[in-house]
Amino acid sequence: xxxxxxxxKRQADLYEAWTLAADDKDRQLTTVEMSVYRMKAFEVELxxxxxxxxxxxxxxxxxxxxxxxVATVESWVVRRMFLRLTTSDLGSVVADITRIHNxxxxxxxxxxVAKPCPD
Numbered sequence: 052x053x054x055x056x057x058x059x060k061r062q063a064d065l066y067e068a069w070t071l072a073a074d075d076k077d078r079q080l081t082t083v084e085m086s087v088y089r090m091k092a093f094e095v096e097l098x099x100x101x102x103x104x105x106x107x108x109x110x111x112x113x114x115x116x117x118x119x120x121v122a123t124v125e126s127w128v129v130r131r132m133f134l135r136l137t138t139s140d141l142g143s144v145v146a147d148i149t150r151i152h153n154x155x156x157x158x159x160x161x162x163x164v165a166k167p168c169p170d
Contacts, residue, residue: 073085095132098145110157111157128141
């Protein structure tokens with residue numbers, strides 16, 4: 052419990068910072084902040100767990116990797132929405148992405164997330 056609460060606090064602070072930045076109309080947004088802005092406009096919370104996992108201090112992903120994964124997942128979600136495909140299983144898909152690629156090294160993560168999973 053001693054490690055869990057500071058981790059949750061750090062994640063909450065990160066998300067609050069992204070949300071406040073996304074609401075600032077005069078700010079030049081980062082990829083993650085722009086993703087928060089777009090997903091808020093679409094009223095979709097699916098990308099949130101991936102954003103948080105990518106900022107895990109133990110993993111220490113580079114900015115390019117974080118931006119690449121966020122852009123890839125966001126693109127996938129938006130395409131599904133535009134095509135009016137079912138969204139009932141999207142939460143489990145996001146959980147699978149996080150679980151399946153949990154051990155991926157920084158240099159491979161974007162390519163692995165972008166690669167379609169076999170059925």
